[in-house]
Amino acid sequence: MAKSKIKIIPIGGQNEVGKNMIVLEYADDIMVVDCGLMFPEEEMLGIDLVVPDISYLLENRDKVRGIVITHGHEDHIGALPYVLPQLNVPVYSTRLTQGLISVKLKERKITNADLNVIPPGGSFNLGNFRVEFFPVCHSIPDSVGLIIHTPIGVLVHTSDFKLDLTPVSGQPTDLARLAQVGGSGVLLLMSDSTYAELPGYTPSERVIGETFERIMAESPGRVIIATFSSLVSRIQQVIDAAALYDRRVFVVGHSMSEVVNMAIELGYLKPPEGVLARLDELRNTPPENVAIVTTGTQGEPTSALVRMANRDHRQLHIVEGDTVVISASPIPGNEDVIAHTINNLFRQGARVLYDKVAQVHVHGHASQEELKLILHLTRPRFFVPIHGEYRQLKFHANLAESVGVPHQNIFILEDGDALELTKDGGHLAERVSASNVYVDGLSVGDLDSVVLRDRRMLSKDGIVMVIIALDQQTGKLLTRPDIVSRGFVDETESKEMIDASRDLVSHIFDHGTREVDWGFISAKVRDTLLKYYYDQTRRRPMVLPFMVKV
């Protein structure tokens, strides 16, 4: 690649929420920013996870200098266990982020990763790139954005951030450094679009602390707070508010305990002496001295909270007088299951506080005024909105234009778009592969669209299987055809219809079939049954004929 230009290739995170990954390429050097996963959408039936497509990185394996991780959320680190075994390159992150990556890699028994800790404010070289971490506020401590010095100019990548000037833990976003960089010239700004639809400013994390204190004070019984395990500062707020009102804190759930232990060890979580308690002490602690912190805010069926809501937890039952706080907002697509959980908690007798009825959560992303401030301070020549669905990218692009970035210098990129940028302008080069890579059980990526389409079909009207045993010589039926269905109709109630359909299939073979090929016959069986079943039921099951020739 010519030395006068740089390539910016988002592999994931554009026009979708999750699996963030951006590839930056200059001359013979490639650096990768983030390596996240995405939770499957509704129509991705049976899929566990979605990870970025790294074909382009594998094709250019000798150029890849490293993966830089901006913070420890799943949508930024979650694909590392799938990517590192294929692409064994150094990983750079802050300390808490590294701790969270280690937890993830350990779960998947990956022990040979080359993990490097860089403090916020520190910098390091990746070939021609000089990468500087600048602290940003987000809903997890030790989050950073990147100032990337390249031979043709400076790139700024904010990653996920907001401008919380009174953060609960960690440092506020370093606006002074951004202003300084802006003063000496920024070629390209890439900035977080997740909340670009929202006017105004995002509130500080601190408001939650006040709400928690009020809840701990006024609740007559136990207080059960559910949040994300990665929201370390929120957990600190629970602990602090609980301690203030003589409540001991019980950490419930595997992932929550793992993260809490790691965060205490690394010094990101500082519980006052004697506040944390073991679960076996719960029985002897009066309800008004209990605070429980756990996961399950997204209605995950195996989480402690959902089990409690369904009276299905071994140790914990909701009782009258409990207060449950859902300190998170629904991830799009989860609204339904979360509502079910809340209904069930109310039904068990709990008082439930959630985002719709109380300020028990603030999100971690900048709103419009904050985004404009960043654009204003960095004064970039070019702008690429990152992290968001198309409408959010578009809103962010409009904001950039409103603060003075020329229309032709703003690029809305989708996954796989390759923006080639010089000092004077940008254009889209040949796209690179950036499809969805599915994790389904053990397999990564091999799930083709046919399998998904089949699952969708099966989920709608089920399947009908027809077994036809033919005499090899005469082409006549040896027995009456057998028909078995699953997910189509109630087999007892529809016995007559199924029986009649067996006869329909028989008739097809009335005159033998020696001369006709199986493709033709099976199509005829399928068409006959589909038509008959549709007439009878208005359903269209998948029909699969089999032939056994004897």
Next chain:
Amino acid sequence: MAKSKIKIIPIGGQNEVGKNMIVLEYADDIMVVDCGLMFPEEEMLGIDLVVPDISYLLENRDKVRGIVITHGHEDHIGALPYVLPQLNVPVYSTRLTQGLISVKLKERKITNADLNVIPPGGSFNLGNFRVEFFPVCHSIPDSVGLIIHTPIGVLVHTSDFKLDLTPVSGQPTDLARLAQVGGSGVLLLMSDSTYAELPGYTPSERVIGETFERIMAESPGRVIIATFSSLVSRIQQVIDAAALYDRRVFVVGHSMSEVVNMAIELGYLKPPEGVLARLDELRNTPPENVAIVTTGTQGEPTSALVRMANRDHRQLHIVEGDTVVISASPIPGNEDVIAHTINNLFRQGARVLYDKVAQVHVHGHASQEELKLILHLTRPRFFVPIHGEYRQLKFHANLAESVGVPHQNIFILEDGDALELTKDGGHLAERVSASNVYVDGLSVGDLDSVVLRDRRMLSKDGIVMVIIALDQQTGKLLTRPDIVSRGFVDETESKEMIDASRDLVSHIFDHGTREVDWGFISAKVRDTLLKYYYDQTRRRPMVLPFMVKV
């Protein structure tokens, strides 16, 4: 039933959103309030609709005096086409509601229904019940609540309502009449809980008119407004705002056109002369003189709006300069598909206005202060919150307590609960059947849980079919077993694994099987394959073995 008591039995609409139906029973008289449908939840795979379970009404067919419909929304009228053929009783409603019912019944070729029009303010007898319609504001004209005079006291049923004092069409909720009834004593209030979580007052429909006018004025090109076809007053607002700014209105989509024609005919929609236009006039109308009204606010795949978003509509394509307005809020569960539609509209170059970024919709249900006002005016002895999920019913119950209804006089009922009420108190009698009745194609109700469970299983990891041809005499295999899968793995990529699994099945028959029964063998085949596939893939397909004995 003894003459000193009345039974209140919600059949649908409690702890769910939709399929509203409440049964009221006194002595030998039953009256039914509403007959709605519910759209299927995510896990109801392949289901078209859900309707109320009317077994109790069928068992007491000779007592049923009629069905009273409060307004023309699907969740109040949608099940009539399924219920009336089984339970041919008179239906009572206002005129617009009857118009909408007629459209629905015509679609299903039901011509013999006994439909009776009662004006708002009018009253009629159903056996011992004397039913009075009182006008309420809701997001459809001609909505009513019910004042039901019974020998043991007055019941008030608000149905869906809000207290819009400046409604766009129709009359405001008749507070004076409610106060009057409240003054002379109300035994029981049943009131709408849909928005009981929301503090404050719901804004008047009128604010939307102002937004529409601004949009019609400032938009450089066409304005395309999507809303519910039943939201007749909203359509009037589109027409009025369009007319004000010299735009002609094009009605697009089958259901929207049906309702518009019917509403004009009945006088509920009054377009000024020459404003409505035929679709073939669109070509010759300048963009700044065009307003299009259509459906598709819920991301329905076959709606005009979604087709436009996907460049899949025959006559209409989105062009740069178009403004699209989504004048509705997402029905829970539809958030994802609506977001997709909005993203695609932006991608086609449209400006899109939706509830998150502009006030283009107000909902039709009362918020907390309004609910308290109704409770305050009617001063009921007993209270049953209706229409809502459990958490909303609970919030509404708390509101009732806060305005003075004694705790023990408030009953949170779920579908099928039978509240037996005397002047002095209430208790729950034996529950009645109130399960989900599924409409799936032509069949109503016969879809048992096995079929749904099968569809869920199939949707997760697909199905594997094993065909085993045995010699009847020896019990030995005639040919190598055949294995076919759908929705499990990519069959080309996993050819080796499938091949190996055929051998595993063969081995089971190595020694013949004359003495062993098929149940045993097929369980063995299933277990062997499930274990092998799980080891290889971590997936658990449905495994179905078939045997052909020759």
